[in-house]
Amino acid sequence: MLAKEGQPLMPCHPARARELLRKGRAVVARHAPFTIRLKDRTRAQSDVDGVQLRIDPGSKGTGLALTDVKEESDSHGVSPARRGLISLELQHRGDQIRTCMDQRAGYRRRRRSAKRRYRAPRSLNRSHAPGWLPPSLRHRVDTTFSLAKRLCRYAPVTEIHVERASFDTHSLSTGKRLTGASYERGTLAGTSARAHLRSLWNNACAYCGASGVPLNVEHLRPRCRGGSNRISNLVLACVPCNNAKGSMPVESFLADRPTLLAKILRQVTAPLTDAAVMNTTGWQLMSALATLDRPVLPWPSRLTAENRKAMGLAKTHTLDALSVGPLEHEAGGRIVRLPSHVLVVRATGRGSYARTTPDRYGFPRLLRTRAKQHFGYITGDLVRAVVPTGKWAGRWTGRISVRARGQHSLGTPDGRFNVSHLHLRLLQRGDGYGYGTRPEGSRRIPRKNG
Template structure:
């Protein structure tokens, strides 16, 4: 255990400058965002800066929308005393579940036994403690399900699975992220140089419906802003292929690869480049013979011995560095294209 703790401590402190201890009750600065949320703002700003290199961008238009997470959790527009009280006013989660769904195990139907609160989508797999994600389960069912996905746990009972999934609702993670980053994003884009204009979501909806377009993220981006239809303004063309950019990072500072128990399984080399390639580079591989004979394309994961690994659409393959050709240096992003299946614009009247 001490050896495992030592490896964990080193992973946290390696390659970090010295910083004096600070109190745990310090106040976060104004505009602070969690790193998992802040990277969305930083990634957007980075892509806008990249576009400015290739095109004369003079204005940036974005949709700034605020979501009412309380109304979304209930599933209807709240008003009056409904809004400040909420679903659990005067009670708690256990009492609400017992009164709303009866003292019955959701998985086996047992009654008259002690019941536990179980997460339909386990917390360890990204589930939340939202009320719609909670059910009552007896101790044997709760222990048997554990962190197993509910679709796998109830695979042999599709009717019960559909009944339980019907009570779940869309997670509010995306709405919370939008509420946290919208003002910060407007401020960050406005500081780049081009004029940044924020528009409400209602205007985007009116522009899109007036042009008779389907709802997709790409179409919403085209419909953002002031579309002066009275003077002939319209959307005349929609893209058929869309560039998809995903942040992948630039590697890790970890020097050891642990197993599932936390003990070191192998030590990573401090040298990042091997035989001219770095992990994350996009490469083209031509394998003449062997198990993976053929032509492949994907991101490479380098090895010191020269037998690199490539992630392809069908899985991972091992290829010698002699059979590789560099296509693009890894820059922390993964690029792909997808087809945009939307109908052409047809302006509506009225």
């Protein structure tokens, strides 16, 4: 909720917001996240205690929650009670960015190897600015910071609490905790990967058991499908088996031999992609949030898990965000209220920079239009459609995909259909995100004993 001059006020209940809109005392400032602006009250006329923004960063998604703390009395006296006001779940698209970049790199490699004009590869001595991150990781930091900045604009945030998790990838890769020289030098110190694989697979092909033949180092999960060079992703394979498998996943190649597949998969350990993402982006996110001119307090993930289990909450990003920071169980601190619904914010991007549509070999074949706006609308705009006749007659609200002929495609919960631009009214410009809601996973709050 915003004051008359646009400054943030304390969030209100949805029923209170509907009442203010019905009486004409407020107007809609933004639809997602839903924000109203009062027409008859300034910030000086309001009591603003402030709220806390709590963030639970993740590799695939991030949870954010706005909370406040009130003193409540019970049989043990007065104790602090944390109330959840608003919960948001931000869904990243880092995997999509990585897939697109791998596809583009594949196009470049194919063009260089084809019988065309030779194009020398670029040198590998290019330097990066301090703090540089790959685009798929930079996206996670930027989108989380952007949403946090937006919440600080619409709510009186006084503190930012962030879960700071770090993962020991060395111990995760070996399945056991390493100490001393083993941690510093690694488990394969003094040997080579090929020698280790020869001893592991008895100097024979892992797929057919052939020995005494030339053996190649084979990736269980191919590099083109996201596989790494970790020792747990490598096996020895003879030349015929290596050629027959090609770029197939090992699950498809050994689908008719489940016993052998299970034996090989026992070697594979959990991937470290998500752990590496969290280790890489953690401090970058903290540095970005510090520019919002609000105290940024990091808290260990262990504390979040303890608070969530003590309150009997389910394991979700939003409930983890609600549990970030100390609850002061000794003083009777607890979580007394959860938001009934979560605003799901999905990063969709603002379209593609590509001006041509490539074929499967990476060569341009179709020319894309340079205009993104047609008849005053762009893809991703939130609109309200009033369809006078036909199968879809009625009032509809949703996001559109624009068409040059003026018949835009409108997506609604009941389906997608084409509607003329003459029947549309703009509610909110597309900002690179898609919005939806879902019920919160758990609302069970245990009462204090006694």
